[in-house]
Amino acid sequence: MNKPLIHPYIPILIGVISISLSAIFVKLAQADAGVIAFYRMLFSVLIMSPIFFMKYTKELKLITGRDWLFSSIAGIFLAFHFILWFESLNYTSVASSTVLVTLQPLFAFVGTYFFFKEPLSVKTIISGLIAIFGSFLISWGDFQVSGIALYGDMLALIACALITAYLLFGQEVRKRISLITYTMVVYSISTICLFFYVLLKGESFGPYSAMNWMWFLLLAIIPNLLGHTLFNWAIKWVSTNVISIAVLFEPIGAAILAYYIFSENLMPSQIIGGIVVLLGITLFVVDLKLIKKFFYKKA
Template sequence: MEKPKIHPYIPILIGVISISLSAIIVKLTEAHSSVIAFYRMLFSILIMSPLFFSKYVNEIKILSKKDWLFSSVAGIFLAFHFILWFESLNYTSVASSTVLVTLQPLFAFIGTYLFFKEKITIKTIASGAIAVLGSFLISWGDFRVSGSALYGDILALIACALITGYLLFGQDVRKRISLITYTMVVYSISTVCLFFYVLITGESFGPYPTMDWVWFLLLAIIPNLLGHTIFNWAVKWVSTNVISVAVLFEPIGASILAYFIFSEKLMTTQIIGGVTVIIGIMLFIIDLKILKGFLKKVLD
């Protein structure tokens, strides 16, 4: 395999910073969560359209009824993931919300166990227990502050479960079509779902301050197209585990930015709980033999 022109870890770092900006940008907007989600997805598909229609549109023909069904479910899950996660940021801190969303690998394991009968190992149980303990510490600390903060934590957890469902329903379809086509289909379905949700709930599509439109566009470009596209490029050169572990640094980046931009200070329970969650998920993702070998090299 040819070597990349730049070390993959550099784009991965850019990707982590990009997705870390998502929660920050959402908190900077004045619009309702569902409206933010709608414009994020709408601008994403508008930006992708020229490339899709020029090179990939014919792939639509190979989608079966099952593919359309699974893609539709994935798109709906993605839509409500954004609605609930964005809404959680109105009640709880950036740190708590982003840390709880990183529990995605555990929700994925539960889904693959229930639907694909994957085996449960001692390592899985142990790492899962550690991560759950961390999320409990965060929620307990937030509850002590206010009931609304706990409500925000619950919304973030549900949003985490929904993004896992989005990935599980989409993985089968993704095997048969390109990333561009799959993303375009699912994002389009998600956009339609969000459009009707905003319509039914009576939220306004506009007008909004000029800066809100800038934030909507930046949400589409930075975390959606730049952040995740970089990860999709990097996976060609590095292990998926490297990407998964890198994503765990999103809460750290988001928390640092929230401290400087919104003066959000971290409580002791958030720090301890967040570190516990990240350790648990990291143990879940990384092969223990690899981890032991790495630690031995560091200690030696």
């Protein structure tokens, strides 16, 4: 394998910063959660369209009826993930919301256990209990502040479950078609779903200020397209575990940005709970055998 032009950790770092900006842009946008989600997905689809129509339209013939069904379900789950997560940011802090959404790997394992009969390991159970305890600390601390903050935490947890369902329904389809085609199909379905959601809710598609349009566009370009594209590039050179660990830094980056932009201070329960959640998820995604092998060689 040829060496990359730049060290893979540099794009990974930029990717982490990119996805950390997602919650910040949502908080800065002055619009309903459904509207923000709609324009994020719409602009993503529009930006991807030239590449898709030039090179990937032939792959649409490979998508079976079952694939379309699963892609549609995935797109709907993705739409409501964004709605609930964006809505959670109206009630709880950026730190609490983003940390709770990082529980996604554990939700994924629960899903694969029930739907694909993948076994539960001792490491998974321990890491899950640690992460759940951390999320309890965050929610307990937010409840001490107000019930509204706790409501925001619950929305973030449901959003986390929905993004897991999105990934579970999409994984089989993704094996047969390219990333560009799959993303284009699911994002398009998600955009249509969000359009009707906004329409039925009676929320406004516009007009909005120039600043709002800028936040909508940046949400599509930076977290959606740039962040995940950089991770997909880096995966050629590094382990999946490296990417998984890197994504866990999103809440840290988002919390730091929220402190400086919105003056959001962290309570001790949020700091401790966040650390506990990240430790639990880290234990889940890290290959302990590789760590033991590393230290054995160094000994």
